[in-house]
Amino acid sequence: MAKKNKSKGVSTKTSNSNLPSNSSPSKKKTTGKLSSESTSPTVTEQVAALPIADQQFHAKITVTLPTTAYFKKESYVSQIIDTLHTYNMCIILNALNSTEITSMMLNYDQLLDLNGVTAIGEKDASKRSGTRFYNCRCQQGPKCGFKGWRDGAENVRSVYEPSNNSVWRDVIDRMGIPHIARVEMVTGHSGCRAQGWHVDALRGVTAIFAMTDIDTQKGPTEINFMEAFTSLDLRKGKCKNGLGAGNVDKTFAAMPKGALVMFNANCVHRGTANLSKVDRPVLVLDCSADCGMVGK
Structure with a gap:
């Protein structure tokens, strides 16, 4: 269990709710490469507003990819997998570049339909909308009758499909969970409230x-x-006592544009309330065992 930092008077235990609306990101810039082996509290600007213990935890789980066009992926893939097995969560910086993000957002804007006639743009009472790009036949979401890629989602599909720098695809392939059940842009609009706790x-x-x-x-x-969750290690059962001494009980996946968070899909989680004046779109992928294995 996390303890209070008496010297600074700051609680290092994560709150059960969102941070106060008057908390704002620090202007402190990130310096140097963040490694999953690091315990330094030096983190991205987005993480700097979190409690100290969360900042230190983020430093442990963060892997920074090179921004060059091509690089050897093997060591980064191994580092991410090791981090996932140790902490059930990993944040990968530079997972997408600005060109890829612009291309994917163009698809989102073209397909968004807030009239709710289709699954594209269906908006619920919590002020969230979802743009479903890909849907495996195992998915039975409301009004999602299509199977495979939706027409008009070519830009997202080109980024989703394996490429020289698609480290995340190598991660799930090597972990034996290459089945993608869903690819969806989920936007938490300004003023949306927190989701209910759930597992994926x-x-x-x-x-x-x-x-x-x-x-x-x-x-x-x-x-x-x-909350108890299934281990990512197939040889182990449920994890019932969190991540162990010295780590947080709960944490927020605060991260910069283009970053990727991967976490154990059986961990209880939720999208929190958007207290800002701008929308917060994220691209979500469900990576799981083959749909024929679900429930076994």
């Missing part, structure tokens, strides 16, 4: 790409490690 799958990984900077005001995903 019995076993697998949820991948969320940040289409914009996500600080504490915009409603980052919150993950609760104290």
